[in-house]
Amino acid sequence: KRNDIGSTASCYAKAYLGETSLGGKAMRAFPADMLTVNGYLGTDGIKPFVEQILAHDKSIFALVKTSNPSSGELQNLKLENGEYVYERMGALVEEWGKDTVGKYGFSEVGAVVGATHPEEAENLRGKLKNTFFLIPGYGAQGGNAQMLKVCFDKRGLGGVVNNSRGIICAYKKPEYAGKKYFEAAREACVAMQRDLSATIGKMS
Amino acid sequence: KRNDIGSTASCYAKAYLGETSLGGKAMRAFPADMLTVNGYLGTDGIKPFVEQILAHDKSIFALVKTSNPSSGELQNLKLENGEYVYERMGALVEEWGKDTVGKYGFSEVGAVVGATHPEEAENLRGKLKNTFFLIPGYGAQGGNAQMLKVCFDKRGLGGVVNNSRGIICAYKKPEYAGKKYFEAAREACVAMQRDLSATIGKMS
Structure with missing residues (x-):
């Protein structure tokens, strides 16, 4: 900024x-x-x-x-x-x-x-x-x-x-416990994409 | 900033x-x-x-x-x-x-x-x-x-x-023509100090 x-x-x-x-x-x-x-x-x-x-x-x-x-x-x-x-x-x-x-x-x-x-x-x-x-x-x-x-x-x-911290720091969250940093980041990206397209994709 | x-x-x-x-x-x-x-x-x-x-x-x-x-x-x-x-x-x-x-x-x-x-x-x-x-x-x-x-x-x-440009770029001004960069900068600083203290120094 x-x-x-x-x-x-x-x-x-x-x-x-x-x-x-x-x-x-x-x-x-x-x-x-x-x-x-x-x-x-x-x-x-x-x-x-x-x-x-x-x-x-x-x-x-x-x-x-x-x-x-x-x-x-x-x-x-x-x-x-x-x-x-x-x-x-x-x-x-x-x-x-x-x-x-x-x-x-x-x-x-x-x-x-x-x-x-x-x-x-x-x-x-x-x-x-x-x-x-x-x-x-x-x-x-x-x-x-x-x-x-x-x-x-x-x-x-x-x-x-x-989304910065939600992806970069996904490995710290309980739902990604045990995953490697990059695996957690990838899964957080996919989850975000699903969340957004399910909601915004519905607009016409 | x-x-x-x-x-x-x-x-x-x-x-x-x-x-x-x-x-x-x-x-x-x-x-x-x-x-x-x-x-x-x-x-x-x-x-x-x-x-x-x-x-x-x-x-x-x-x-x-x-x-x-x-x-x-x-x-x-x-x-x-x-x-x-x-x-x-x-x-x-x-x-x-x-x-x-x-x-x-x-x-x-x-x-x-x-x-x-x-x-x-x-x-x-x-x-x-x-x-x-x-x-x-x-x-x-x-x-x-x-x-x-x-x-x-x-x-x-x-x-x-x-005062940034007024000092750094003083050597470009007509009144400091022929002076070296650092001489012009020094003189511009002194002139500024005189200008400020003559005006603000008068407050009581």
Whole structure:
């Protein structure tokens, strides 16, 4: 989760998504396809990333409604116009991505929308028609397929579900006791895939 | 400018401000004294840093009102209770630091308050009695001593002024033409010190 003001954001954007000049040679410093960014600084902190997205066919996800317990302290404050802070951030994300919408109708500037806050997720899915969601909070943080299905549109599209600790640390769970690390991780992946496709696959 | 949810924030906090276990040995990964963090995620993303502050005598600065041109897009939105988003973030910072106030009355959880937004800076200085400011925006971004003097209290205390490009890139400026890089940097430092002490030194 990176960000800074314009000039430094530009260097971050080039380092992660684009190319950096090193000894006169264009090099890819950290060749990533996607990066999570924080939009608290506003448009001039995000624009440099959008430039690299357009130049190098990359994507970013901006924090909108995060999965952690106290995310509402700032994100769920109500503005004088009746909007919530997270809704405003979502609207900025939709705006930042508008020149990068692809054939499925989603832009390259996505939103982080936690599986642990289904009400806000449903609200955002209804408003941000062109924004793809990165959905953390599944597994270790308590999110499940029922909770996060609201992040997907009627076609069953619109999001990717992230699960880190639930897979990496599966071998520590009682239900995988005695299994090797990689066996437990594989089984946790398969279980997650079944859970998600049974729920989201049913949408039409 | 770092942050993430609780568990990852905790690892960031240990890596930059505390100690990390490597091969069973406690190591300082990036031995920094201070770190800039982003509070958009709320208290559980900041608490791990405060724990390391208390354990290792370190400090952080949280983004409150940043120096970049479009910082107001989110930070200057008005809430339904009449507060601005940046004021609320400032109040959270004051709260996060309350157990770390030292003998001069300032806590170890500071606020980033740009020199380029004097009105907001004055407002924040009046409200956040125990919060020390990190003040970017001096020099290359257009801030000057007159603009940022409102960041200091009646004693002339309460902030540290950051100047990166104005010093590092001084040798590129017409007034330092023909000077070596380090000579230009030194002279730019002296000029900045004179400018600040002439203005802030006059407070009583």
